[in-house]
Amino acid sequence: MARYVFITGGVVSSLGKGLASAALGALLQARGYKVRLRKLDPYLNVDPGTMSPYQHGECFVTDDGAETDLDLGHYERFTGRPATKQDNITTGKIYQDILAKERRGDYLGGTVQVIPHVTDAIKEFVVAGNEDYDFVLIEVGGTVGDIEGLPFFEAIRQLGNELPRDHAVYVHLTLMPYIPSAGELKTKPTQHSVKELRSIGIQPDILLVRADRSIPETERRKLSLFCNVRPSAVIQALDVPSIYDVPIAYHEQGLDDEVLAAFGIGGVREPDVSRWRGISDRIHNPEGQVTIAVVGKYTEMKDAYKSLTEALTHGGIANRVKVNIDWLESEVFEKEDPTPYLEHVHGILVPGGFGKRGTEGKILAASHARRKKIPYFGICFGMQMAVIEAARNLAGIADANSTEFGPCEAPVVGLLTEWVKGNELHTREEGGDLGGTMRLGAYEARLEAGSKIAEIYGSTVISERHRHRYEVNIAYRDALEAAGLHISGMSPDGILPETVEIADHPWFIGVQYHPELKSRPFEPHPLFTSFIAAAKEQSRLV
Structure with missing residues (x-):
């Protein structure tokens, strides 16, 4: 039977619960265990699909078409296990399902309440489908004390009593801030956070304490005493240079040992973290460096491009170079000449996005890359902007544009109203709901034999994850x-363009899908590996 590790957070958000969960999952995997990770999100949205990246960061998409929390990207990158729509649930989804049952009369006239109906639904989600796993790690979003999180905390409290003895462990991630004026690390925020958690009925087994400097032994003993945990279960989680150093750092601090001890599991072999050390070595000892300009519209919120950032890092790992990213707001190019911003870079990447704001700046970035022979990578929206640029400046279609921005004379990019997935026809009406109505999840594409992109993949049949409403016409x-802009990849039915490229250019490729979602540190995506290799070559010319 699976054992459950519940990871909660306190004091402030953004402490790294997702990374901690992913790193712990990787360490348990390295000991030979089969691991699954799931995320409980307390917000009322059904999923993050309609949320602005400024609100919630990246919306991560799974193969089966779920729009999920960005932490699922960390889970995939650290464990290599593809996430599914069964690995992320929100309050909104739970209430949606419960209210649908109530309307059908499934509750037979009973009063529908948070306890037991909502908490039962959460528990059913947590324990479903885990028969083949040794450990299931459940991350609870938000921080303890949030009103919206109370049903989730109550549900995991109940599970602690309902699961067999030694089958549930609670890890609480907190912050130990350093107060410069006092010259001290302070334990009180963690004490208050644990007090709040215990008031709900949950006693943490392990404290994972974030700090920017080493925690003195006296302070760790203080936390042990006041928070009612064993001294060895106070694990310091210090800042590290790279997220891929986290599994090694947590293992050295004894996190995985303490989790197994809390379950009463002893005498197991040490985890093999050699491959993590290998990744760390490549990151910290590069043989060169390249600079990539990411021209986007959410550049002030780096979490909006979390998977993209990591995929570029993976491309650097594959080429043994450090990848420096210049984050450039595309609207700037609409007011100023982009040349001074781009003349020093070795590659230009225009990522996905929605809406008209900043589009002309992205088109100018694509134009600069094409004319100056700088490696260009257009992803989703970035491919569409490259197509519009080519239509205007190469094909002479002056009015070329996208209907996403309003009616136009030459809709080179238009709204996708129907498409096929497997044997099922999907349709969409203009002006319909936004949530869950995009072309989502994994779709196959056919690449033209002899094309550059087919050469990069080493195959003419690929499967990649999509998230978009508009397509190249x-x-x-x-x-x-x-x-001169060649459409080198199509959907299997030959209707939807999937990839474009320019043959007489060092590296100019656009893709309608999101390859960054499938890149891993141990399996860098071939497109990012090739793009960074081209940038590395460009660095020798600049």
Whole structure:
């Protein structure tokens, strides 16, 4: 039977519960255990699909088409296990399901309440489908004390009593701030956080304490005493240079040993963390460096591009170079000449996005990359902007644009109203709901034999994850290809363009999907590996 580790957070948000969960999962995997990670999100949105990146960061998409929390990206990157729609649930989704049952009369006239109906639904989600796993790690979003999180904390409290003895462990992640004026690390925030957790009925077994400097033994004993945990279970979680140093750092502090001890498991072999040490060595001892300009519209919120940032890092790992990222707001290019911002970079990447703001700046970035022969990578929206740029400046279609920005004379990019997934036809009405109505999840594409992108993949059949409403209009294919922009990848039915490239360019590729979502530190995505290799070559020319 699976054992459960519940990871909660206190004091402040953004302490790294997702990374801690992912790192612990990786360490348990390294000991030979089969691990699953799940995320409970307390907000009322059904999923993060309609939330602004400024509100919630990246929306991570799974193969089966779920729009999920960005922490699931960390889970995948650290464990290599593909997440599914069964690995993330929100308050909104739970209430949606419960209210649908109530409307059908499933509760037979009973009063529907938070306890037991909501908490039972949470518990059912947590324990479902875990028969094949040794450990299930459950991250609870938000911080203890949040009103919206109370049903989740109550549910995991109940599970602690309902599961067999020694089958539930609670890890609480807190902050120990350093007060410069006092010259001290302070334990009181952690004490108050644990007090709040205990008032709900949960006694943490392990404290994972974030700090920017080593925690003195006296302070660790103080936390042990006041928070009612064993001294060895106070684990310091210090800042590290790279997120891929976290599994090694946590193992050295004894986190995985303490979790197994809390379950009463002893005498197991040490984890093999050699591959993590290998990744760390490549990151900290590069043989060169490249600079990539990411021209986007959410650049003030780096979490909006979390998977993209990591995929670029993975490309650097594969090429043994450090990847420096210049975050450039695309709107700036609409007011100023982009050349001074881009003349020193070795590659230009335009990522996904929605809406009209900043689009002309992205088009100018694509134009600069094409004209100056700088490696260009257009992802989703970035591919569409490259197509519009080529239509205007190469094919002579002056009015080329996207209907996403309003009616236009030459809709080179238009709203996707129907598409096929497997044997099922999906349709969308203009002006319909936004949530869950995009082309979402893994779809196959057929790459043209002999094309650059087929050479990069080493295959003419690929499967990649999508998240978009608009597509390049196949009606403009002949005009675009005659001008030099080649559509080298199509959907299996031959209707939807999936990839474009320019043959007489060092590296100019656009893709309609999101390859960054499938990149791993141990398996860098081939497109990012190739893109950074091209940037590395460009660095020798600049």
